[in-house]
Each structure stands twice: as C-alpha cells, then as structure tokens.
Amino acid sequence: MLQFKTWQQALIIGSVVLAAILATPNFFPKETVAAWPGYLPKSRISLGLDLQGGSYLLLGVDTEKVIDDRLTSLRQEIQRSMRPSGDKERIALQSLPTLDLGRDGITLRLRDEAQIEDASKRIRDLTRAGSLVGSGVRPYEVTVTGPRIDVVMAPEAKRAYAQEALADSIEVVRRRIDPAGNKEVLIQPQGVDRIVVQAPGDNDPEALKQIINRTGQLSFHRVDVSVSPEDVAAGLLPPGRIVVPIAEVEGGGQLILHEEAEVTGDMVESAAAGIDSQGGGFEINFSFDSRGARRFADYTREHVGELFAIVLDNEVISYPRIQTPITGGQGRITGNFSPDEAQRIATLIRSGALPAPLTTLDQRTVGPDLGADSIKAGSTASVIAFALVVLFMLVTYGRFGVYANLALVANIVLIFGILSLLGSTLTLPGIAGIVLTIGMAVDANVLIFERIREEIAGGKSPINATQIGFDKAFSAIADSNITTLLAAWIMLALGAGPVRGFAVTLSVGVITSVFSAIVITRLLAGGYLLSKRPKSITL
C-alpha cells in the first residue's frame, strides 16, 4: 500500500509540524516563552545537572531513630502516668519500664497485680493520642499477662510514622534551601527513607550540606552553676542535669544545664540575621509565638541575673546573663558569629527541626564550566554524526537515501517535540542516546531498501518491489526495535539520573524512528513512484 489518502497525508505531515511547534520553546529564552499567549506550547526540555552544572544529593532519613525517639518518650510518659496525681493513686512498678527497640515495645511489671486494670487503662489513654487518630489505626497494641503489660507499636503505625518523618524532613529541607520557593531546586522523596535534592547552578554543595545536615533543634535551658566541673569529671552529675559543649566561637568548654528546656524551638515564630548594634558583630533576632513569649517572659522575670543557655543541635551557641525580664516576645542571640554563620543559624531556626538527622549518601557535583564543555562537545558530535550518516545514506541509496534522510530529519524533529512535550531532562548520556538513535534510525530504512533491492533483482517492477519491501521488512523491524525498547526500559528502572536520560531519549528515538522510517519514507517513496512511474530505480 503505497497510496496514502489525503487525510492520512495531512495527519503525517501534521504530526511532524506539531512536533516542530512543540519543540520551539527550547529555542527562546525562558522569559520570552513565559509571555507567550496560552495556546502556544510552553513546556521545554530542561538540561540535566551534568549539562548545566549543579549538585545532586541523596539524603537518607534515619526513620528508625524517629520510631526509637517516640518509644523513648512514650516510656517516660508511662512512667510519669504511674505517679499519683489528683484522684489517681500511685501504681508501684517492680522496676523501671524496659524498652526493647528490637521489637518496638515497652514492658512493665506491677508490684501489685490488683492494680492491673487501672494501669492498663492509664496506658491505653496515653497511647490513644498521637497523629494517627482518625485514621482508624491504633498506634500501639497493649497486652496484659499477669502483672505484666506489653506495649508494642503496630507495624502500620511504624510505617505511618516513618512516612510522616520523610514528609516532614522534605518540608524542612525545602524551607532551608528554598524558603521563597523561587529557586529551581528539586526536592523529592525516593523510596521510603530517602530524599533527592537537585540544585542546579553554582550552588556550593558544601554550604548546601552544612545547612541540610544539621538537625536544627533549638532550646533554651537554665544553667546550673552549682555543679562544678570536678563533680562532672568524678561522675557526680545530679539527675535532670546535662553537660553540653560550648561552641568554639564562644570560647569552647562545657556548661551544665537543666535537662528540661524552658522554651523550645517550635515556639519560635521567626528569626533573621542582623548586625549587633553594640558588639559590632552579627546576631540573630527572633520572636516567639504567644505561648513561647509567655513562657520566656515568666522565666526571665523569675531568673534575672542568672545565666541561661541557648542550645542548637546539642551545642551551646550563646549563654547570656538575663539583665531584665524580656516580655515583648522578642529576643536576640549574640555571639561571635560571622555573617554567614548568623544567616545559617537564622535559617535553621526559622525552618524548624528535622524529625531525624539526615545522612548524605551520594553526592554528585558538576561545575558549570564542565557542563558547558559537555554541551559543546555533545552538540559538535551530534552534528558530525548526523552529517556522516546523511552522507553515507546518500551515497549508498541515492534517491531513496534522500527519502531516508528526510525521514531522519523528521525523526529528530519528532524526538525533540516529544521530549519537549514530556518536559524531559536532557543529560549528556541523553545526547549520546540521540546520536546513537541517528545511527540506528536508518536501520528500518536499510531493511526496507535491501528488501526492495532483492525484489527488483527477482524481477519485480519498482512499484511492486517497493510495496513488497515495506510489507516484508515489517516483522524484522518490529521485533528488532522491541528488543531495543526492552533494554531501554530496564535502564529506566536502573534509575540514576544521567542513565535515565539516556534511556528516555533512546526509547523515544526508537519509537519515532520506526514511525518515520515506515510512514514518512513510504509517503515520500510512494509519492515519487506513483506520480513518475519510473521503469527502473537505482537502489
């Protein structure tokens, strides 16, 4: 069937024109495209980090720690709930409740089995709370055996808490790197406990990591000056006290603090870096929410003249003396901060604490120069490859080679149109994929042309031979391209950024090349043969 109906011709030509239109946004600056009217395509191919330069970070979220933290604090709450309060009487335990992180459970034994009803009720009341309320999932299983109570976290709850931790971490990372939401930073979850951060441009990855990898846990503590360093060295730390190192810039050393925080970072509403009007250095100004403001006012009123410590990620960053009560809900952290450090701390405080520490598992950074070099090298190679293949087809197949080359051009237009439509990311291996497609795209045409040659050698007329050539070559073309597609899909599953780019361009290229070789070449060759009806063709 060399004859195409008019609507078929229109459809074929239309699809190539459509692809060309879809590809146009790539040739104009982004701002220009944004101003185009709505009916014009705006989606474009974006450059991968290996081409435009930038950093790729794979972060691991320690979801186990989130679970462990929850269980640890639940144990404390259980212990507290056994104390007498109001009309509740004391429930005596044989020993402190034990925590078994291996099976996500807490076990406690009562002295008096008669109190078991009361104890399990108190625990059930406690464990009913939590963010899973409403979802129908009970976060903990409470079982009673004699004087023993087992509290085990349900697997669904564990999954939900892990998911929550991942989502929260992503939010915090986003607030830290891209607070205004105007940078082209991509922050996505991967699997159940990973976050991928892709930051293009000349962002310094070290600065990025420094701000991502800090937990950002801020708290305000009372300093206990009654415990001497000698006592600490002798292991005589009173209960409820902790030893916290002082930041290097503040002179190093350590302070003994009350473990219980007076105010915590989640009560801070905003924070910004500023210039210290007295010291001349840099400081961080912050303001509390109403709850924090009240607590801070109460505390500073009662402890005028005492030291208090501001702790960030288990390090004292400042320990001023309270001169006057601070009642306005505003405060400032002064210290010997550099402007960068002040900025970083302000961002950390503003963005809130990470639910669990993040570990950088994989970092890839490409400088913008190398990216520019790669683009240049990639496009040079593409142009040369294209020219070589076009020339080769021309000298091998003459007129039919021209048809194949036109199909090849259409193929490249189609590839760019589809990649633009998909908004795909072009990577360096992706460029290689396109170049390889240029080389392999002619395969279908070669199969067809060789078939036509054979049929002509067998005595068939040009039109007949061409007809049979297209028909008979089809099963080989279909099978052979399906195998390439299968390989490309496995690469997609294999995953990592640049390789995915290769897999995408290769599979798009394979599909468009079959279309252009079979349909477009047939349209061109058929048009020639049916209108001129040549007695013989050179092939």
Next chain:
Amino acid sequence: MKLLKLIPDETKIPFTKWRWHALVLTLAAFIASVFAIFVAPGLNFGVDFRGGITIEAEDTTPIDLSEVRQAVASLNLGGAKVQEFGSPTQIVVALEATSLEGEANVDVSQQKVAALVQDAIRKSLGDDVSFKRVEVVGPTVSGELTQRGILAVVAATAMMLGYIWFRYQLQWGAGAVLGVIHDTVITVGLVALFQFSFDLNVIAAILTVIGYSVNDTVVVYDRIRENLRKYKKMPLAELIDLSLNETLTRTVVTGGTSILALAALVTFGGEVLRGFCFAIMFGIIIGTYSSLFVAAPFLLLTGVKRDWSKVKDTAPAQA
C-alpha cells in the same frame, strides 16, 4: 548516479563452515576478557560501584602533581590517587571509601573526607582552583548500585530470552542469549583492558549493546525463518548461510552508520563520555560478529523446527 556498494549483491560467504574457526576465536576472546576482568589489569571500578570520592579540579596554571599528592597524603586518609586528567591544568583525585576515626558511620565519614580533601587541594593550589566535578558515594549507595547494575544486565538478558522464545522457539532464544553473554563479557573485557572507569554509564552501554546485538540477531533469525518456509528441503547449514548472506548488506550498513555516529561521539564528545561511547561502539562490532558467528550457527547445533507454514506470523498489525 552510481551508488556505493560496500557489499556486492550476491555474496556466498560460507559462514557456517567457519564456525569452528569462529568458535576458537570466540573462546580465545572470551578467555582473554575473563582474564582482563578478573586477573590483570582488572576492572577500574568507578566511584559508583567502589564507593569513595572522585574530585576533578582545574587550575589556571599547570598543576604540580607531587605537590597535590603531598597535600592529600598529609591528611593521612590512606591511598589517594592523584592523576593528570586530559590536560596539565586538570587533575583527578580518587580516594577509596574510608572511615574516619571516631565516626562509625562510613556514609558520614565520606562526606567529611571529601570536604577535607577539597580544602587540602585549595590550600596547595590557591584560590584559583575550581572543582569541575565532585562525586562522593557512600558504601550504602555503592552497594545498591552494584546490585542494581548486575540485576539490570541479568534482567535484560532474561527478557531477551523470553521474547525470542515467544516469537520463535526456545533454542533460538538460547542462541541469541549466548550471543548476548558473549557480547557482554568481551565488552567488559575491553573496558578492563583499556582501563576505562567501570561505572553505571558502562552498564547502560552494555544494555544498549544487548539491545543492539539482539536486534541484529532477530533480523537474521527473521530471514532464516522466512527461508525455512520458502525452502522446505534445503539443508540447515546452507539455509543459514543463505540467510546471513541475504541480510549481510543490511548488517554492514546499519552497523556502519551506528559506528559512524559513535565514532563522532568518541572523537568529539569530550572526556566525560569517552568510556561510555567506546563501550557501545566496540559492543556493536562484537554484537554484529556474534549474530553472524555465535547466534546463527548455534541453531545448527540444536536443530530447528522445519515446518513454519502453519505458524501465523504474529507480527503486530501492519501500519
């Protein structure tokens, strides 16, 4: 217009007669590759699979390698490789995955080591130095990537077997897969021999080669099956030779255009992708060889179903 004919119209190359010579050649290449991979010089594992750190740096003036070596060595981080990369103003520094004292988590330690090494390089070369590429892969990820790389190649091979089994018969699939194994091992052998970095890109190259090699094999198989329908009494060896000769021009032309395109990439595509393009280019040559001398002659060993007349060609509906 006189057209270029790389291959004459009527060739009668006795491919199957050469199968024993080919077998010797194939086995020799196979053994040499296994030797290159596992004994000497061995695979030059990239940072993807080895884990560790790779840093490419560039200065405005030629770099004194020994100076950088000293600066990095003074950190006491174990064996660091410092080499020139492309030009005298560029170096690449590679470190194995090491754990710092006092840091139990190797993933965390890696990140700290990378920062230390960059500082040391900056101190030794001055502030003009720019880092063109920094890759830090912790053991968690490198372990996963290795697993995924192996899985991908195995899965691709299995899928090819399955597809050809479905379209032809089991022994045809086995022949194609034998070709695939041959191509994979020898391509990896060449990558080892030339000491290209063996990384995820090379796995992608291998998958491409697998796709191409099976593509090539399928074209030949398709012709063999067609000739089996046409010449019901022709001896199998003769029939295979005929099919290979009939498709030879296509084999050479498609291989030729693909290699032309890849040669352009290897020559002009820059340092970054050289290993990748090289692997695909040689893989395609090896894949073409295996279609002719491994996958097709294999059918002689196993024999094939002779009567395909009742089997409808199940190719998808024609466009």
